[in-house]
Amino acid sequence: MRIPGKKALARAFRPVQSFVAPGGLVLGYHRVSDSGWDPLRLAISRDNFTNQLEHxxxxxxxxxxxxxxxxxxxxQxxxxxxxxxxxxxxxxxxxxxLPELARLKxxxxxxxxxxxEGKPFWWDEVCHALRAGNRSTDRLVIDFGSAGGRVVLENLGDEKFARNAARRICDKLPFVSPAVRSDIIAQICEANSDKLTEGPIPCALTHRQLAEIASYEFAEIAAHTVTHPMLAEMTAVDQRHEIQESKAVLESLGxxxxxxxxxxxxxxxxSIDIVKESGFAYAxxxxxxIVRRGTDRHALPRIWVPDVGGxxxxxxxxxxxxxxx
Structure with a gap:
């Protein structure tokens, strides 16, 4: 049941709760980048990241x-x-x-x-294709088929509208099959095949880069599935494959x-049961x-860091x- 004002109440209560019953914090990040085009708000600027670490x-x-x-x-x-x-x-x-983490140990x-490995994540392909400078047209019609019908995106030459369109598409695509998702991404990219030149597209780490990270004595390599799916939408068999295969790949690299x-x-x-059965110490x-004494170590909370400094x-x-x- 939705309770009006519940989120505002939680925000107001958080400082009191933190001081009365403090615990450890696990901070969550995705990227550190000054790319400027970040419709999904995954990046922290380099200056802010340095400032945060120093603090x-x-x-x-x-x-x-x-x-x-x-x-x-x-x-403790x-x-x-x-x-x-x-x-x-x-x-x-x-x-x-990594350089800033290493500098401050x-x-x-x-x-x-x-x-x-070495390739773009699907959501970054979408964001790259919908970037205003990469548009051949201000209007795009995407056919989701039985997964959601036709979606009309307009005013895509305007960065604000392009940003909102990227979020809208990326909010829907995790809930469709991989085949449907690939088809939709192809539709978006093909509509702009002659203009996908504006800005670089971020990619996943290569195995060589992973080895470089692992050589830093304070770094831990951990698993995050094979294809980044919505585990809650999957069968137990498919969940087990995603969870265990990602662990196996990383273990095969040493x-x-x-x-x-x-x-x-x-x-x-x-999902938690499968993670435990797969030999993970935590998730x-x-x-x-906040992480406290009784927190389930296979369902650890994290605090997602905003792009602010000072x-x-x-x-x-x-x-x-x-x-x-």
């Missing part, structure tokens, strides 16, 4: 995710401890995030989607894989909350950590 290093205790879990197991006070995580496994992590866990992250924050109790969700970031993280800014 964390100065005022908090940055630790590995496994360290937070070990402290939880021992019943987790207040002030912060773990950094990255989802998906973008290749610009190597140039834009801050541990990091990177959850890797194994099926896209990594010890202890952690998992549920793509899109989508999972069911059955992260997209639910925003005092805004200081006040934001203070509201979660329970430490005054």
């Amino acid at each position: 964390i290093a100065e005022r908090y205790t940055p630790v590995s995710l496994n360290s937070i879990l070990e402290g939880q197991k021992r019943g 006070n987790l207040k002030g401890r912060i773990a950094i995580t990255f989802d998906d496994g973008y290749d610009d992590f190597v140039a834009n995030a 801050i541990p990091v866990t990177i959850f890797v989607t194994t099926g896209y 990594y010890r894989v202890l952690g998992f992250s549920y793509p899109n924050g989508s999972y069911t109790p059955e 992260c969700t997209s639910r925003q909350a 005092g805004k970031f200081g006040r934001w993280i203070s509201s979660w950590s329970g430490l005054r800014y």
